[in-house]
Amino acid sequence: MMPQITTDIACAVARLRAGELLGLPTETVYGLAADARNPAAVAQVFALKGRPASNPLIVHVTGREQVDDWAASVPEAAEKLIAAFWPGPLTLVLPAKDSVSPVITAGQASVALRAPAHPSAQAVLAAFAGALVAPSANRYMSISPTCAAHVAQQFADADLLIVDGGACQVGLESTIVSLLDDTPRLLRSGTLDPAAIEHVLGQPLARGAAGSVRVPGQHVKHYAPNTPAFSVANVPVAAQADPRCGWLLLRPRDDIAGTVHALGNEPIAYARGLYAALYALDNAGLERIYIELPPRSEAWTAVHDRLSRASQSA
Template identity: 65%
Template sequence: MPLLTTCPQLACERLKAGELLALPTETVYGLAADARNQSAVAKVFALKGRPASNPLIIHLASAEQAQEWARDITAAAQRLMKAFWPGPLTLVLPAHAHVSRSITAGQDSVALRVPAHPLALEVLRRFDGGLVAPSANRYMSISPTCAAHVGQQFADSDLLILDGGESAVGLESTIVSLLPNDQPRLLREGMLSPGQIEAVLGAILLRGADSAVRVPGQHKKHYAPTTPSWRFAQTPVADLGNPQYAWLWCGEGLATAGPSISLGNEPSAYAQGLYAALYQLDGLGLQRLLIQLPTEAPAWLAVHDRLARASQLLA
């Protein structure tokens, strides 16, 4: 049975002993382990059921620590670090030779970020090293945004969960590649927008479709409830009266026989509440979950990405 704590020192001691920790961040809770401890990193893959081909992000206490893990850090990378760290931005950079290729999935690049959560930063400062911290869930299931979600995912473990409240952002970080012989490239959408990043870079971001670099969260099915889930633009009116169907609305929803949640039509608030709403509706054990799609506006790109991986499109 998982254990809860609010003590960063206890959390740090657990990590130094080579054990795992559920770490709160502003994006989602991460399953943290010492990035220099091969045995601890292997425990992350084993507990999550995560394939070795899926790389991990290393979390740091400060931008200054990036040079311990990455080489050839360009001026462009430094500008992004200064502008957005701590925060929900992951940078993919050339990896030092000593960085375990079990973390990078065999690649010569490493993904780094500095989280913007006070408890996470306190643990990282006390630990004084890098932590791998993929989402604290079973592989491809809904990412956790509070301690209770983590406990639900790993109810049969003795995992220590550092309770830092609800995640403020609620979706995984934006990932940008800054590798030699390539232009800056967006590899994963997040709530930090391409426009914000381009303004600091002074360059246009390429999109990741042609990139050979593997990063987390790119499987076609991901972040998915166990309940069969469908997303729609046009409301399937005939289904509104089915009490075995749950509904997730963007803005004001229609009357339904089954349970429903509205997350509103403001992108940041919707993103912050999305995974919690999916956990709540998925836990009801109903026949189907129906999700209303937001508008196609740029501010919703990360939400659309997660919904596309979590559900099928209703024709």
């Protein structure tokens, strides 16, 4: 068995209808998609990823027209954010209908919903005429995939069909906002500017979960390469001459012997290239990866969150 890569939407939808899994491109990262109304298919997602049952899944829908199938209520704040940011990299946590499987919600009374903007994802969702769970298409806690080849590498021994939608244009997982009470909460940072969300809402976002609400991507170790990775504020001089070290830097340098990937000092472009650079370094046969930390500012919050889970401080 080995993965197959295709651009055939009809073939992809046939797989989903047969209860099988699908590698699905979105604008954030590639997802491991399954029919959200098929418990056996959803269980396969957890099994193939090695994902714990306590980690809820995001349900992917075409848009506002499917929200009422999953959410018990849709507050005005949700309507505003849907109108402003869907389809796009924003996930909303809403009260779940009783019909939503507790396997998807990890036993919670809430459900996370997103309408992806990627044209291939929208084409699959429209042709399938249903909703899909689609967590990142990687083994649990490893680097999220941003192209079809990454998915094939993660599941090299699986009979998995992967829709090739090119490189992801966002490159980091979606922003997650909870609307379970009168206080909107930012539960996971993404590339959406929180100030833009607050402007649409007309009120500030609280930060962090209230109570015990669980959302994806919050494990202390996540998005991590197999090669030991270390985050550093300053490039360690002692390692610069070691060709066994790989480097993820802001700017190119000609005084380093090892493999270097420079992603620049603009947060959106950096986020787009982050996981691809980590895959390349992880596949280079290195002993260590050093990651130069970017600036500390609101615009870099999502990147710092991912780096903190993918590496350890040197």
